[in-house]
Amino acid sequence: MHNLPIRFVLVDTSHPGNIGAVARAMKNMALSDLVLVNPKEYPSAEATARASGADDVLAAARVVATLEEALADCRFVVATTARERDQNFRVIDARSAALQLVDEARGVDADAAVAVVFGTERFGLTNQQLSQANALLCIPANRDYASLNIAMAAQLIGYEIYMARQAVEGVPPARPREVPLASSADLERFYTHLQQVMDEVGFRDRTQSGLHLMNRIRRLFGRAEPDINEVNILRGLLTAVQKRRRRAGQHNA
């Protein structure tokens, strides 16, 4: 995924571990533009530890003194909140917000960014800070316990942004299968083989389901979508059953 100018802004963050965890969450979701407004304790060994392999995002983070500074070049800003409704604000859920952020970020010129703003762990954002946003972003959650950890919120919003990008940019193709699926002809030969063994051991369905036994078995294996190797294993097992029966039968004769 190429770079999109989507910025995460953390305001007055108290715990450096959370800053590291946000950096990791951002990199997991292919984001890299992190701005820290007046962090309480930074740089910090704890931030670096929690960032894990995202130390590059952390190292590139800008530290500024005010939210105004962090947002100066931004054209569309959403602020996170746990409130589902807020007087005079448009409140959108994370999924809709992500779609709009991606849409705006694709439209803007290279020097402008869109931003998501996260408040302090305990009190969120002040009214004055909220007023710098175009909309509030609310993460749908348990109404009795709606307060998410800040890094969790960043992870969720980053994920929705990633999903929104996939929706508009297209999903890169999956790696092809190493082993092809069995063909219908392969499966037919397996079912014929299985029917032979069922006849040889005198197996009858006693569940009285009304559906022909072999049709039920076909549906079961059809759902599993077996590959060529798997059909070979199953047929090998059927052959082993037959061989043992025949050998026993010969001795018997």
Next chain:
Amino acid sequence: MHNLPIRFVLVDTSHPGNIGAVARAMKNMALSDLVLVNPKEYPSAEATARASGADDVLAAARVVATLEEALADCRFVVATTARERDQNFRVIDARSAALQLVDEARGVDADAAVAVVFGTERFGLTNQQLSQANALLCIPANRDYASLNIAMAAQLIGYEIYMARQAVEGVPPARPREVPLASSADLERFYTHLQQVMDEVGFRDRTQSGLHLMNRIRRLFGRAEPDINEVNILRGLLTAVQKRRRRAGQHNA
């Protein structure tokens, strides 16, 4: 939101802080059934601290010794993985998995659960553990840095489950299955029975795939998501094979 039987299972978790963070993430998303398989350090003050206001979820968590025990009463199991493709598995993304989990959870009787399994922080789940799942769940993420913290993964999946529930609540549940899916315990009994028959007929895998034969067979049947009747048919067939062999053996003696 009323209770749905959706279980999160954490296997061999190393850091107690992660257990607490998962408890909080679950409560944020209105989930409460947490099972810990062989946690390295638990109970723990760090777990309690990270759980924050979700200490009730943590207090109600069950600790068990094995994954089999954690899943015995589960009818649909997905295992988390960072791999987007895994030979012999159905791999679904978090959003689709959440829809299916909610769908199955609404359909099952009250005593059965569906489950999401999370592996260790460093190594994820072993091949043998993965083989107890019906499908693998993959969180879409940056291909160059796809490894999410375990609590972050739990938060994302919990969120998708919450979103899926919002989408279907109010919508009457899909017609429940006429025949419930086989539980993990039912499937374990089937695999044990199948292994007996394979030993009796002297069947060995000759495909040299590197993956233990029984793990391949587990994945094949896991993908099919067999119901109780289907498992009974398969076991009936195994019993018929055994009876014929024994009868032949007796004549032979």
